[in-house]
Amino acid sequence: MSITLTKEKITATVKIITEYGGTGIFKCVQCGACSAVCPSIKAGFPVLCRLLIKKLLIGQLEEIIEEPSSWACQACCRCSEVCPQGVKPQEVVFAFRRFQANELAISTASTTSLIDLHATGHAAHTTTYRELRAGVGLPEQPPTTVSDAKGLQEVQTILENCLMGELGFY
Amino acid sequence: MVKYGLFLGCNIPFKAPDIEQSMRKVFPPLGVEPVDMVGASCCPAWGTAPSFDKGTWCALSCRNMAIAEELGVNIMTGCNSCFGILSEAKHFMHDPEVAEEAHELLAKAGRTYTGSADVYHITHVLHRDIGTEKIAAAVKFRQDGLTVAVQAGCHVLWPTDAMAIKEENPFFPHMLKDLVEATGASAPHYSRIEACCGMGGMRTTSVDKSMKILAAKLRSMKEEINPDLIVTGCSSCYMQFDQSQEQLRASGEIDFTIPVLYYTQFLALAMGFDPAQVAAISAMDRSALIAEIQNPARAVQEV
Structure with missing residues (x-):
């Protein structure tokens, strides 16, 4: 299957990625330094760094919206550290991930984390923590939003007034 | 203070x-x-x-x-x-x-x-503000003879342009190594010292792929430096090493396990604090390691 390149598609794709934070995408010369140090590519998620940027630069966006590789990005930023062109590939990966997320092409794990973040102020909340904490001699409640109503209210105010709030997760 | x-x-x-x-x-x-x-x-x-x-x-x-x-x-x-x-x-x-x-x-x-x-x-505060000499002086059980595989974790190494304190070369990190060695233990280099443990988004997306790179890292540690324990500077790495090794052994990916502690747990034990408070929760049994860290023979003699 051949890919048809159109200026309109390329321009639209680059605009979306730039708006979501991948502002360095045009500086990429496809050298692949980023891919060489990426732990997620090593683990078997190929559409990251150089290859993802290539796809975006030829206007592939909707075509790869279900691609799971971007969700396996560890955000370690080895890529951005070694990039000789200042592309900051990790920011391009996250920009693409933001495009996916805002189109609701999102993993279920993220959905649960968002619900917990809104309900408790913590994305990785558990139900067994009080007992664990008491067992090691700590107060049952940490001094965070789980025990501070004002703090939790502030977090919820941010989450309800931001762009994410319109997506209906919480 | x-x-x-x-x-x-x-x-x-x-x-x-x-x-x-x-x-x-x-x-x-x-x-x-x-x-x-x-x-x-x-x-x-x-x-x-x-x-x-x-x-x-x-x-x-x-x-x-x-x-x-x-x-x-x-x-x-x-x-x-x-x-x-x-x-x-x-x-x-x-x-x-x-x-x-x-x-x-x-x-x-x-x-x-x-x-x-x-x-x-916290490793920045320990390394820069407190320093290894003060840490060495606070240790009540010297850890000489123990070999430690250190795991600093990705986010403390990169991207250096966003950090107030950075490693001279984040691909050859040494802060955690220095902190571990302040207790008397040795923390030799191994080839995958800077490699990712596979936790985080990678594990959420595919446990199998995450375990594959964890196994490669563990084999590198075992074959190159045969450590008595792993010490991490990252709580997520800590959980990955603690919770996944038994599974890797059961599936035949590794034929050994290495107990793991977070750095301040290791230090707290070396400073004589109660393991029931500072190193009480883990999937792997590390009681023998904890007993060895607090072995009375390791106690520093008060002068």
Whole structure:
């Protein structure tokens, strides 16, 4: 299957990625330094760094919206550290991930984390923590939003007034 | 005593509170007072706001940093993800567009962010402010003869442009090695010392792929330096090493297991604190290791 390149598609794709934070995408010369140090590519998620940027630069966006590789990005930023062109590939990966997320092409794990973040102020909340904490001699409640109503209210105010709030997760 | 706002995050206070307890125990005798950041939330984790919108990410991070600003302290955290998220948010606040959105959301929440609080990882505070000599002097059980595989964790190493303190070469990190060796143990280099453990988004997306790179890292440690234990500077790496080794052994990927401690747990044990408080929760049995760390024969003789 051949890919048809159109200026309109390329321009639209680059605009979306730039708006979501991948502002360095045009500086990429496809050298692949980023891919060489990426732990997620090593683990078997190929559409990251150089290859993802290539796809975006030829206007592939909707075509790869279900691609799971971007969700396996560890955000370690080895890529951005070694990039000789200042592309900051990790920011391009996250920009693409933001495009996916805002189109609701999102993993279920993220959905649960968002619900917990809104309900408790913590994305990785558990139900067994009080007992664990008491067992090691700590107060049952940490001094965070789980025990501070004002703090939790502030977090919820941010989450309800931001762009994410319109997506209906919480 | 120097005060630091102790940013807890999620995993440490909820899943590994013995790590939180170990941080609360080791710092005061070393001259650093951890101060509670009342009302702090999730940093927010990579899979949440940072995956949707930079402005929301920065608003939530800056709200946390604003709590430290009000207390007049810098921040230290034991979670590498929290460290990365907060450091990068602070960095992105130099972008006027992102900052505008974040400030607007913060104003709605009744908070102001000025950027006056620095963000540090606990290993930075231990390495720079306290120093290895003071740590060595506080150790009650010398760890000479123990071989440690160190795992600093990704987010404390990169991206260096967002950090106040950085390794000279993040691909050959040495801060955690220095801190471990302050106890008398040795922490030799191994070829995959900077490699990722596979936790985080990678594990959430595919456990199999995550385990594959964890196994490669473990084999590198075992074959090259045959360590008595792994010491991590990252609470997420800690959980990955602790919770996944038995599974890897059961599936035949490895034919050994190596007990693991978070750095302040290792230090707290070497400083003589009660294992029931500072190293009590783990999937792997590490009782023999803990007994060896606190072996009376290792006790430093008071002069």
